[in-house]
Amino acid sequence: MTTRQICTLPRQCKLRKADEFRAVLRNRIVFESLSLRLYVKPIDVDYARIGLIVAKRVERKAVRRNRIKRLIREAFRRHRQMLMGLDCVMQLRHPVELLDSTRIYQEAVMLFNKAARQL
Template sequence: MSDQGFPSSLRLLNARDYRRVFDRAEFKVHGEGLMALAISNELGHPRVGLVFSKKHARRAVDRNRLKRLVRESIRLRQRCLPSVDIVVLAKRGVTELDNATLHRQLQSMWQRLRRHSQKRLASTS
């Protein structure tokens, strides 16, 4: 059986990690209903934190669905993503989007994040 989990090495685990991303975000990527803030890390792999408030996703079932979709997207694309810490936030109207639309939004956001990261890496070299 293959390991299909979402290990703690792929997660932002404490408030200090979240605060670091919020205070010093190098990248900001918007999607329909979602936004991602990111900052480079030295770990060699991406980590993700999720912030889905009751203000934008009223029902727990909606917040849990969003979390599940983002985790799955990161798990499947972790090898393609740059070495960054990412915080994904919900925006107004996110609960009206279906799963297929959210998957497309996330894939587009990860591609833009990878491009921004590559540009920054090229400009610092």
Template structure:
């Protein structure tokens, strides 16, 4: 068996899986692609693709989009958090080159990545007034 092949286990195939991801997953979007993501610690990263005739009326164009996105996923799959990813192509995707589609996909993955909670509270932005200390006199509230 060819090791560069995209395995069936790396694909979201069942309609029930697509429905679950659309209903319960997070979504991030760009004008050409939308990414639906649902984490699952028990599953290796899997991808589902939705490219309708509204995106491109010709099967050749739809298949090109899917091929490019599948290949981009294959290259980053080992670095992704476990879970299901569904990419929905939008009509502008048919006018994008392969490299533009890859860049859009990687941009969506970066936006969808969970952000760790900050270890320290945020400090005040430079130029803001410092907090008043207890030894400071109370300002006069004025007439009131």
């Protein structure tokens, strides 16, 4: 019998309430790439949290919106160590092709790196 390592994002690492999102968006520390925008707010805890905004207006199909969110969540999960003490909200700015999933992932990682270096 093999054991499979569970690679999930802990519940404490997700922004879920509107007030939490609002606080990060009001802070106005923003990093942008071609298709993504990252809002960041320093917090007093020893872990990082993320919230995702993928509007129906930007990406019509739910399958694509969910795929984009999964890719960004995975990038965050793998790089959250360098984002300790930050609340992050990632927003999709423009529609993207699903074939560009590696580009979405790379842009998310680039924005996380940029935020970690500057804060």
